[in-house]
Amino acid sequence: MWLNKDIVSIGDFSKEEILEVLERSENMVSYAKTGHPEKPLRDKIVATLFFEPSTRTRLSFESAAMRMGAGILGFGALESTSVVKGETLIDTVRIVESYSDVIVIRHPMEGAARLASEFAQVPVINAGDGAGQHPTQTLLDLFTIKRELGKLDNICVGIMGDLKYGRTVHSLSKALSLFKIDLHLISPETLKMPKHILKDISTKIKVQEHEDLEEIVQDLDVLYVTRIQKERFPDPEEYKKVAGSYYLKTSHLQKAKKSLIIMHPLPRVDEIPVEIDNYPQARYFKQAAYGVPVRMAILDLILRGE
Amino acid sequence: MWLNKDIVSIGDFSKEEILEVLERSENMVSYAKTGHPEKPLRDKIVATLFFEPSTRTRLSFESAAMRMGAGILGFGALESTSVVKGETLIDTVRIVESYSDVIVIRHPMEGAARLASEFAQVPVINAGDGAGQHPTQTLLDLFTIKRELGKLDNICVGIMGDLKYGRTVHSLSKALSLFKIDLHLISPETLKMPKHILKDISTKIKVQEHEDLEEIVQDLDVLYVTRIQKERFPDPEEYKKVAGSYYLKTSHLQKAKKSLIIMHPLPRVDEIPVEIDNYPQARYFKQAAYGVPVRMAILDLILRGE
């Protein structure tokens, strides 16, 4: 059911379809280290069009493509300046589709990936479109929870940080609402989850908002931390005060379950101090690593299907 | 006859040699989509040295190399700054040739590819040298005509736009003069085909100059449109007036043959409006796509010969 599909928004996919990706990803975990022995995508080319910097996502897609035997062509943000010089995104996509079998696109403009998918005859994967979507991040987030906790149902998930502007947490919240999850949103008043998303997910699962991690940390099975960006605050002093309250501390972990898993989409700055890296609960580097098997599964499903 | 040859200028090749590329390209069309099943260039490395931006040509060469199984290394315009830092082009070429089996070079300086070819012991392919040559573009242009029209002889070809500065149309005109073609050159007075080229091709085929596409559109089998660049005009008003007369309009197509094919080396700006993309005559995206099979054929001929 994934063959030749575009992946623009996580909202386009059913729970069943998501579970199929997660299951396929499970098979890819060992191949993500050793390379798939059959190189099943050896005749495929993955185009990576990055109109905005995102070395991490790009390298993870490239690693996934290589582990499956596919070739890679494309450009990073800096080179893209020459591409767009007087050329529309649609023209670029219509040309690049004839050089490749699937297009992975990151673009600063919300809706760019959707637009590209409407014109391209090859499948398009959205690798982030401005304030919009980043669906493969959500899939790897779900995979991390499922694999590290062993389940996606009957768990208590906290998401902390900038819930207003972070595209990652919007997509993730929507996706989590497909499962039996108690969701706790932890953020400053000014960076709360937008009303329309809150309303949507509240109809499906139990959601509670908090301003302080202390209130809820002991109940959590998953704590998903995100960065609060300085740019969101006109006053640097205000930023410091607010952001500091959403830094994870080792004292939080003393109250937490031993089985808690801590996630972060990375890069992190101060919101998780490096001493927490050595705690068994820290799973954010593992989460980043799961980007490879999940993207291997996605490329495989889109390019080869069943 | 192509083994180990440099491809610097289309003028270096006979009609017979050109036809051999076109024939080999025909075999590559299906492999350009699926990858060549034998990966005949799996032991070869293609170096792409782009001292000037050209993402389209670079990606097309890279796709061609991958479809044949070859590896690719090189740099784009931005990285090249570090290469050239205090190093001559010749030194760069002499080093890179020991890392690769063929060098594809784009350089802002006319004659750069010729110079490189004189020092390199591996074959050099000119991917554009300033106002000079871009021979693989000409080969893909010829291939597009042959494949889309079914023939290269006894046809009527119009070339419209900036005929003075456009290296693409200079090479193409010379190559077309090897075949039985009626050539129509459509341009403003100030951007006419240079006298020395006109004189050369006029000895071989019938050439007529026009200032208005209306005069001749109904007779054409091929209309090759090129961009008129703003930079050529000191006065922006003058540019607007002149350039606008060389924009293709749907009204032109109503007078044209149904079998007309419209080509453009891309990127296009305003000279072909997007509504024409849906006309059956529009072949410029197909033309761009043919860059892959033609370059597959070229790499195969140069690196493996017969």
Added chain:
Amino acid sequence: MWLNKDIVSIGDFSKEEILEVLERSENMVSYAKTGHPEKPLRDKIVATLFFEPSTRTRLSFESAAMRMGAGILGFGALESTSVVKGETLIDTVRIVESYSDVIVIRHPMEGAARLASEFAQVPVINAGDGAGQHPTQTLLDLFTIKRELGKLDNICVGIMGDLKYGRTVHSLSKALSLFKIDLHLISPETLKMPKHILKDISTKIKVQEHEDLEEIVQDLDVLYVTRIQKERFPDPEEYKKVAGSYYLKTSHLQKAKKSLIIMHPLPRVDEIPVEIDNYPQARYFKQAAYGVPVRMAILDLILRGE
């Protein structure tokens, strides 16, 4: 004994280990041209993290990886700006290691590669860390001497140019001191080899310092020339005067042994004039070419061992 080892400094390796690389490199020389027929690293991914420009070293590593069948991902200096944005080197390394099997790193900060190697679980190869080390350059330098002269013992080696700041010559001198070599250091007073290095190597081999190549050129089996950088001199006139005395001249070669080999890590500027390129003694392009087999051997030893 090389399996999974980091290569941070040439000083970390014994003479026996170095000789093993040189021997393995010998086997790779023909494969560096044709590609290794077995593609022994076809399931491996080499990450190249270049936080500083070095197209030559990067392309040579990439060629080596491809010739062995490995995949390559990474970034050049320009793209790296986005990687480091608010992210520590350690975080970057911990993420990229999950996408790859070995990390090749160039970084402007001395000690960066060592730091990376302490955190990475995959092997790390130092491709230059500021004023620090560049051990694979030293290995290819040794290989060039061994292969071009036929031996590494009982020879007379001159190193000329900037001996104070050049990391290449520091590592090379230390490595040469493992063999039976008469070492001659030729430099201006202000750019002499640092005392601590001189002291170290003088305990092992005979070392003499010179200010003029004329004094010793007739005795040399190897002349290793390096660039004197303008930036080292506050006064451009002073630079001109000093640097000019360390330019190689054809008159020097008239006094030299016929069997002399001239080396240079490249890029060269004025210190070796192009007319010397045609002398049989000139081996610096061959030396650059040997970067491929030596790096093939290194990758093979680290990733596959015996």
